[in-house]
Amino acid sequence: MNLPLLGADDIQALGPTGAVDALEAALSGGLDPETAPARHHVTVPGGELLIMPATTQQVTGVKIAGVAPDNPSRDLPRITGSYLLLDAPTLLPLALLDGAALTTLRTPAVSALAIRHLTGPVVHHLVLFGTGPQSYGHLDAVLAERQLERVTVVGRTPHRAEALAAHARRLGVDARTAKATGDAEVATADLVLCCTTSAAPLFDGALVPDGATVVAVGSHTPDAREVDTALVARSFVVVESRSAALSEAGDLLIPMAEGAFRAENIHANLAELVTGRAPGGAPAGFVGPRFFKSVGMGWEDLAVAAAVHRNSAP
Numbered sequence: 001m002n003l004p005l006l007g008a009d010d011i012q013a014l015g016p017t018g019a020v021d022a023l024e025a026a027l028s029g030g031l032d033p034e035t036a037p038a039r040h041h042v043t044v045p046g047g048e049l050l051i052m053p054a055t056t057q058q059v060t061g062v063k064i065a066g067v068a069p070d071n072p073s074r075d076l077p078r079i080t081g082s083y084l085l086l087d088a089p090t091l092l093p094l095a096l097l098d099g100a101a102l103t104t105l106r107t108p109a110v111s112a113l114a115i116r117h118l119t120g121p122v123v124h125h126l127v128l129f130g131t132g133p134q135s136y137g138h139l140d141a142v143l144a145e146r147q148l149e150r151v152t153v154v155g156r157t158p159h160r161a162e163a164l165a166a167h168a169r170r171l172g173v174d175a176r177t178a179k180a181t182g183d184a185e186v187a188t189a190d191l192v193l194c195c196t197t198s199a200a201p202l203f204d205g206a207l208v209p210d211g212a213t214v215v216a217v218g219s220h221t222p223d224a225r226e227v228d229t230a231l232v233a234r235s236f237v238v239v240e241s242r243s244a245a246l247s248e249a250g251d252l253l254i255p256m257a258e259g260a261f262r263a264e265n266i267h268a269n270l271a272e273l274v275t276g277r278a279p280g281g282a283p284a285g286f287v288g289p290r291f292f293k294s295v296g297m298g299w300e301d302l303a304v305a306a307a308v309h310r311n312s313a314p
Helices: 008-028 099-118 133-145 158-170 229-233 242-248 250-257 270-275 298-312
Strands: 040-044 047-055 059-067 079-087 093-098 126-129 150-154 174-178 191-194 213-216 236-239 266-269 290-293
Touching: 008 093, 008 099, 008 133, 008 270, 008 298, 047 298, 059 099, 059 298, 079 099, 079 298, 093 099, 093 298, 099 133, 099 213, 099 270, 099 290, 099 298, 126 133, 133 158, 133 191, 150 158, 158 174, 229 250, 236 242, 236 270, 242 250, 242 266, 266 270
Parallel strands: 126 150, 126 191, 150 174, 191 213, 213 290, 236 266, 236 290
Antiparallel strands: 040 047, 047 059, 059 079, 079 093
16 A cells, blocks of 8 residues: 655645634534543653544544654754544545644644634734744744734744744734843733743733733643743633643643632633634623633644645545
């Protein structure tokens, strides 16, 4: 059997909008993220191995992803891996996909799906924390979904932050970089994206304006977070699934341990948001930001991988 190999070019050909539409179609079609298989973590010498299975009636798949924290210092990608897509009824392999490229498309698409339902059509000021592949992917995803007027890039390495800002300018966006914490920038933002490997809060959550949207995607362990308790405690909180968030999202688990947040304070999961079972706008009388926390789930990889496979068919 000659198994098709779908690389970065095939995956990128789907585009952010195609990936967002695939995720929305899966949830609108009845996929329940609360019952999706859990991610498995295995500690290995180079870092961490993530095994992420998922299935529907039509397709089954599994991503094996490596997270190698020391790779960037070797000029190698931090995220590696492969995705095996199978026909669900027969379990015959359909394709093998580049797992890192799939993650680079899928994670921003998940954020963009939340943005599609949580924000207005125009983003006046985006503050983007991080300068790696996910930051570039998230910028592309926002531009595919929303009119973007201005972006401020906040990164630890000035030349990498300027490179991302220059990329944004080439895309027609007014872009600049910020020094230090970015606190002054989030105070005027209507969208904040956190795409970093930080284990500690990036900014003072009390400064985020009411009505702004904050998205955090960088951490998936209980002891790491990109946003602080102040933000979580005052926000309309949406997650991919409650079960995943309450086992992996330090952004929520740490405020819970501090007594400032409860599981009941999660307003919606992504399926409830997409299907209208939970309103995109905050409840009547609610004052505060909107916060979407993503940890990454196998069903998302499956939905996007299946769409890439369909898109690449002759």
